[in-house]
Amino acid sequence: MSDIAILFDGGHFRHLAKKSGLEPTPDLVEDFVHATLRPNENLFRVLYYDCRPYNGKQRRPVSGEELEFSLYAGWMDEIGRRNHFALRLGHLKFRGWQLRDDAIGDDTDLEDDDFLPVFEQKGVEIKMGLDIARMADTKMVKKLFVVSGDTDLVPALKFARASGLEIIMIQPPGWQLHDQLKMHSDECREIEWPARREGGF
Numbered sequence: 330m331s332d333i334a335i336l337f338d339g340g341h342f343r344h345l346a347k348k349s350g351l352e353p354t355p356d357l358v359e360d361f362v363h364a365t366l367r368p369n370e371n372l373f374r375v376l377y378y379d380c381r382p383y384n385g386k387q388r389r390p391v392s393g394e395e396l397e398f399s400l401y402a403g404w405m406d407e408i409g410r411r412n413h414f415a416l417r418l419g420h421l422k423f424r425g426w427q428l429r430d431d432a433i434g435d436d437t438d439l440e441d442d443d444f445l446p447v448f449e450q451k452g453v454e455i456k457m458g459l460d461i462a463r464m465a466d467t468k469m470v471k472k473l474f475v476v477s478g479d480t481d482l483v484p485a486l487k488f489a490r491a492s493g494l495e496i497i498m499i500q501p502p503g504w505q506l507h508d509q510l511k512m513h514s515d516e517c518r519e520i521e522w523p524a525r526r527e528g529g530f
Contacts, residue, residue, distance in 0.1 A: 332371040334470040335362055335499075336457055338477035339379030339408075340450055345501045351522060355407045359414075360523035365474055365499050373470050375414045376460055378453045379405060383421040389441040390426040398423075398446070417460070419452030454481045461485035465492035474499050475514070478507065486513045 342361070343353040351357060362375050382400035389396050409416040424447040432443035457477065462485050464470055472495040475482070486496050496514040498506055502522055511517055 332373065332470065333366065333472050333474055334373050334464055335365065335375045335474040335476065336460060337362065337375055337377045338453065338457065338479065339377055339405075340453070341478050342476055342501065345504055346522075349501075349503060349522060355404055355411065357523065358408055359411050361501070361520065364520050364523050365476075365518065370472075372413055376417050376457075377408055377414055378417045378419070378457055380419045380421045380450050380453065381405060383423060383446075383448055385423065387423055387446070390444045391439055391441045394441070417453070417456045419450055419456065421448045422451055423447070424449050454479055458482055458485040461489050465489035465494050468493070471495060472497060474518075475510075476501075478504065478510070480507050480509045483509050483513050486510070490515070 337358070339353075339358070342358065346353040346357060358377070362372075366372060381402045383398050384400065386395050386397050388394070405416065405418075408414055426444040427447045428439075429443050429445055432439065457479075458481070461473060461475075461482065464473060465485075465488055473489060474497045475486070476499045490496055490513065495516075497516045497518055498510055498514045500506055500517055500519040502519070506517055
């Protein structure tokens with residue numbers, strides 16, 4: 330039996346990396362994963378959960394002009410090609426427009442650029458929960474490392490612990506885990522950001 334499976338919420342990680350001034354590249358993801366492991370811990374697989382960027386056309390909120398969203402997602406495929414990585418993809422849904430914070434209370438007429446698109450991630454949490462339950466049921470690994478801040482995972486974490494798996498929540502720098510995630514895990518391990526690779530990000 331291999332020691333460790335890492336369940337990695339890519340959207341959560343990218344948000345925290347950007348808040349810390351880092352570009353969340355495949356290299357940063359891979360280096361962070363390896364930083365979570367201690368010398369006596371053997372990695373089985375990293376399950377990387379994310380959504381490809383939204384691609385589609387929507388009407389802008391003020392002018393009504395058509396805007397096409399078309400973002401490159403090749404970096405995600407690159408993550409999937411890394412050793413011991415497997416992609417678990419959900420999808421993004423467009424949910425409308427939200428007024429930018431710096432435009433609230435502005436007396437001038439609003440323009441399209443005063444609004445930000447709102448997207449909702451779908452399918453990621455359920456995939457993570459099902460994979461946690463499957464690993465608990467099959468005893469595929471001894472420990473699950475979880476990189477996520479989503480409290481919707483708590484029922485799956487409770488089931489995994491009751492099944493005998495050790496749950497270790499991974500904390501990137503500057504992130505405080507919700508108490509519910511702390512209560513239903515065996516360890517909270519804080520990991521520093523890896524050093525930049527030669528040539529930067």
